Amino acid sequence: KAGVTQTPRYLIKTRGQQVTLSCSPISGHRSVSWYQQTPGQGLQFLFEYFSETQRNKGNFPGRFSGRQFSNSRSEMNVSTLELGDSALYLCASSLTRGTYYEQYFGPGTRLTVT
């Protein structure tokens, strides 16, 4: 079974631009979460989508948005990029079976804002 895939893997953008990142979850997983990871900050939760609906949202400004499609693929958009948005963006798909919960991460997209 294929793992979580993220595209692109690396991206360089200029301050003020916008960017869209894509995530394809593991087949059968309906939940997709997005995280931002910067050096020394750990993983910061952005939002979670489940069956095309945003189920949870972290504490990020409105410049960060996302959506999920009917095939569970998800996109994350960041508008008006700032230098501080440079980070590794991780997508994770998860499966819940009764009380069992597992989360699998993709390889991440390294975004550099100059």
Place this chain on the structure above:
Amino acid sequence: KNQVEQSPQSLIILEGKNCTLQCNYTVSPFSNLRWYKQDTGRGPVSLTIMTFSENTKSNGRYTATLDADTKQSSLHITASQLSDSASYICVVTVNTNAGKSTFGDGTTLTVKP
């Protein structure tokens, strides 16, 4: 406030030696605790997942323990290898909702020859 604290922040050991990483949490109500290994620039990879009723889980040379009473977990690495050099992240989840997972800041392990 739900918190997950990991110690030490970083650790350097010689190849072949054992080490133990700690995770203390205040997350409640507890659903499960996961340990991830993250290589530099890569996504985290799950090592173990433990629910309330489990107090030990092994995955090869990795053994995680959980004391739900004291809200402490440890990850023990046996006979370390150079490839064990990575960040190890402890994650505690409330119920089964991803939005309610609390991530530790990780322990950076460096294994030297």
